[in-house]
Amino acid sequence: MLIILGGLPGVGKTSIARLAARELGAIHLRIDTIEQAIIDCGVVPSDDMGPVGYVVANRIATDNLRLGHLVIGDSVNPIELSRAAWRDSAKLAGKPFVQIELVCSDRDKHRHRIETRKCDIENLKMPDWQKVCDREYHPWQDADLVIDTALQSLDASSEILVGFVRERIASI
Template sequence: MLIILGGLPGVGKTSIARLAAQELGAIHLRIDTIEQAVIDCGVVPSDEMGPVGYVAANRIATDNLRLGHLVIGDAVNPIELSRAAWREAAIIADKPFVQIELICSDVDEHRYRVETRKGDIENLKLPDWQKVCDREYHPWPDVDLVIDTAAQSLCASSDILVGFVRKKIASI
């Protein structure tokens, strides 16, 4: 199964994806890691990244899904085009998918997280609060689950995700 994870920077996607990947034994594909590797190799300048990271991640997801692995796609997924590409990766591999959006409904908490978080990818410049606010992000009408990380721990949010995915897998 492919877990398509999305949400604005700073809502907790990567932290929750890591916890869930450990619990589920899943492969964690993080767009930030792929895109920064492409930038560091001088292949594409950061301001011209376009879909490169997403396309690479989608192909890696398909390969791992074909091998029978559970995969978590960790990306902002701001528009329908990026979400559809993840779904297509699962369809090509003939595997099911779920779409999970993470939000932080408390604006002050979200801002605090964005302004205080530490990066763990060499050379990656994290967006500031203004860039998060200015980022294009479209509603996700066909999402399977929305997890609000504002009033609960990362562990609690991960537990919700893991429980949801386990129920979906059991129903297949």
Template sequence: MLIILGGLPGTGKTTIARALARQLHAVHVRVDTIEQSIRASGGLNSDIGPAGYVAAYGVAKDNLTLDNTVIADSVNCLRVTRDAWLSVAERSGKSAIEVEIICSDKVEHRRRVETRKTDVRGLAKPTWEEITNRVYEDWMPRPLVIDTAKRGVDELVTDLISKLGLIKKSTKS
């Protein structure tokens, strides 16, 4: 299965993606890491365009073909990127579910954006102004929505796993 997470920066996508990947023993494909790695290679300038997403689609497809659950972690602000993720699942013969991560409390969302540190060397996080001015196309049809404003990560992930109808893989040896 391909679990496609999207949402504005600072809503908690990566935090949710990591916790979900741990619970499901899934592959976490993070576009921020891929994009920054491409920048660091010196092969492209800072505006790498779709290269990070295209590389992520390939990594996801390879892992889906191996029957791994894949969690795609990216802003997905454009319908074209969301459609491309769905196409990856279709070409792999796997199911996909779209999950939009939001933070409905704008004060909390801004606090997160303005206080978080990057965990990807060299990655410049967007400012609150850049986030609020970003083009962010509406998700139609509406995906599953997870609001990170008032609940903790463990509770959100447990709820998400339940909504997805997934069962944690056994940790037995």
């Protein structure tokens, strides 16, 4: 199964994806890691990334789904086009998918997360609060689950995600 995870920067995607990947034994594909590696190699300038990182992640997801692995696609997924590409990856592999949007309804908490988080990817410049606010982002119309990370800890949010995925897998 492919877990398509998305939401604005700072809502907890990567923290929750890591916790869930450990619990589920899933492969964690993080767009930030892939895009920064591409930039560091000089393949694409940072201001002109376009869909390159997503295309790479989608192809790696399809390969791993075909091998029978559970895969978590961790990216902002700001528009329907990026979400559709993840769904297409699952369809190419003949595997099911779930779409999970993470939100943080508490604006002050979200801002605090953005302003205090530490980057763990070499050379990656994290967006500041203004860039997060200005980012194009279309809320998901067809999410299977929306988790508001302002309402509980990241551990509890991960437990919600893991429980949901296990129920979906059991129903297949």
